[in-house]
Amino acid sequence: MEKVDRKLNIFFLPHFSTSHLIPMVDTARLFVAHGGVAATIVTTPHNARLFQDSLDCDSESRGDIKVHTVKMPSAEVGLPQGIENIGQCSTPQMIGQLFKAIALLQKPIEQLIRENRPDCIVSDMFFPWSVEIAEEINAPRILFYPSNAFYHSVSHSLNLHAPHDKVQSDTETFLIPYLPDQIEMTRSQLQDHLKTKTLYGQLINMIKDTELRSYGIIFTSFQGLEPAYVDYFKKVRGIRSWHLGLPSHFIDRNKYRKEKNSVLTEQHGVLSWLETQKPNSVLYICFGSMIRFPDAQFSEIALALEASGHPFVWVVRKEGKAKENGVENWLPEGFEERVKENNSGMVIRGWAPQVQILNHPAIGGFVTHCGWNSVLESIVAGVPLITWPMFAEQFYNENLITRILKIGVEVGSGVWNPGFEITSPVVGSDKILKAVNRLMGGSGEAEEIRRRAKELAEMADRSVEEGGSTYTDLKALIEEITEVVFQKD
Structure with missing residues (x-):
């Protein structure tokens, strides 16, 4: 492949929950810090303010991370102005309204992607529709799970074998089959969508369907933490995955945010x-x-x-x-x-x-x-x-x-x-x-x-040091996406 003298242009689509937003933003910062990547984070004005300070600290790569804000359609769904993150919602009704508002952002974000035609899209799990716009512009779509392979392995087994349907009460323990370890749970510990049909369950099924249409999955875990489940998940799902650990840990190890942290402390x-x-x-x-x-x-x-x-x-x-x-x-x-x-x-x-x-x-x-x-x-x-x-x-x-x-x-x-x-x-x-x-x-x-x-x-x-599993996964992911993208050029 001929060397292409431009940077990989990646769009990051984080969910409007801080526990999803911050890890993805830090992942975008990791990509840019590695080199050869220009990142655009697509979010709303309030959510952008939650991470702008951390971007400002990355002085060496500031020009390679952009934030594109889209207006939150608050009035259309009855949300108070400025409520743009799940953490701001004080009632279940407000959370429902927020999800409706997020759904309304699909069309403007799709249009933004059509106009800019990024080389790659890293999408939070809660935007399953992003797989279709990625296919439309012929760009690899990477699914972002701010979680671990163990959870997704257990979830896969529960969905496939439904051992919780075989117990007589919510407090009776059951064995989750075919896992590398003996894991027992009770029905009372499971999410509602595993026990009855729910709208959230339908969304989870859509997310699972997009796994197989995505180029691969990023987990915020590291291989040494759960090696048996990294291997198990790849085996049962047949999907590429990269385990980038706690992104902020990687950044801190490379002396990012040092000055900012010292001020806060x-x-x-x-x-x-x-x-x-x-x-x-x-x-x-x-x-x-x-x-x-x-x-x-x-x-x-x-x-x-x-x-x-x-x-x-x-x-x-x-x-x-x-x-x-x-x-x-x-x-x-x-x-x-x-x-x-x-x-x-x-x-x-x-x-x-x-x-x-x-x-x-x-x-x-x-x-x-x-x-x-x-x-x-x-x-x-x-x-x-x-x-x-x-x-x-x-x-x-x-x-x-x-x-x-x-x-x-x-x-x-x-x-x-x-x-x-x-x-x-x-x-x-x-x-x-x-x-x-x-x-x-x-x-x-x-x-x-x-x-x-x-x-x-x-x-x-050790995982974030040169030659460690997280370092190696990050390097391999960027090199692989670069090769896929520039083969098309």
């Missing part, structure tokens, strides 16, 4: 407080930006934290806390005062620098909802986990953490929720305390979990 008091704590002594608790607990659940968490005696950093959503006479009533009376007096913990309302917190030597454990981005950040930092899954694919991730990787313990939540408003039974303080003591108590089991977590962190670091 200096501005947040939690990092100064962590300096006063012993290594591996502090428990970090955060359930992401979208989960909404009932007040009773917050109270049970607080009771368990205080009873444990372990220092902690607890991050909670800023909005939505119940008040009586202007006073918050979601914590036990006097809880924060006692914590401050004893210097035994911090409650942070709103944003916290999670990556910097997890990488601080004082952190010894992370209570998480098992969202994949948070799990990856913890793995990269070498921090063991207490798993508390609630919705989406989080119960699958819990199995990967506790049964395959063996870097965490379960809190014991067993019921999948259909949305961000948590309606499953409140997990009592006794269960939470048991999990905290099991991980943070210094037992032989806890030490082995901690050892495994540090081992995986070292593996993650």
Whole structure:
């Protein structure tokens, strides 16, 4: 093939959920940092503001990443102006309206693609229609899954064999067949679309159909983390895949955002407080930006934290806390005062620098909802986990953490929720305390979990170095797409 003296022009189509948006933006930055690629990220004005700072830090490649914004059709679907991301939606009705608005963006984005004719399209899973416009302009379309091969392997087996249809109750365990490991779940842990026909299930089926029409799949995992499932998924689905790890980890390893991160850390008091704590002594608790607990659940968490005696950093959503006479009533009376007096913990309302917190030597454990981005950040930092899954694919991730990787313990939540408003039974303080003591108590089991977590962190670091699996996958993907595209020129 003759050398073509121009850059590969790739369009990135991220979904309007922060857990999908940021990993794809970081993936676009990775492609550009590798060289030979010019990227265009297509999104809405509000979503663009969520990542513009990170693009501004990439001074060396700033000219090779462009952001094209499309106007959100808010009025057409009854959405308040400025609501453009799932994390901004306060009710299930608003989420439904947001998805309708996103559907209305299909035509303008397709027209944008026709006019610009990119060499390649990297599309989030929730834009299954992008496979058709890619075929129309004869460009390879790469499906972006911000998740792992384990989840998609388990999901494939459930769809194909339906073992959950053979049990008598929602709490009876069943074996998921033909996987590399013995994985058991209950029906109560599965998404609704696996148990009954739903509109979301129809969308998932459309997404699965586009897998086979796509050039391949990007996973935000790395091969050393789940080698058996990387191989299994390729075997049962017959689809190319590349495993690019946590994209921000790759970028940070190559000294991107160093200056920005240092500014953020200096501005947040939690990092100064962590300096006063012993290594591996502090428990970090955060359930992401979208989960909404009932007040009773917050109270049970607080009771368990205080009873444990372990220092902690607890991050909670800023909005939505119940008040009586202007006073918050979601914590036990006097809880924060006692914590401050004893210097035994911090409650942070709103944003916290999670990556910097997890990488601080004082952190010894992370209570998480098992969202994949948070799990990856913890793995990269070498921090063991207490798993508390609630919705989406989080119960699958819990199995990967506790049964395959063996870097965490379960809190014991067993019921999948259909949305961000948590309606499953409140997990009592006794269960939470048991999990905290099991991980943070210094037992032989806890030490082995901690050892495994540090081992995986070292593996993650090696994967992004030259010759590592993530580095190699990124290089191979760009070279392969370049060859496919320029053979047509």
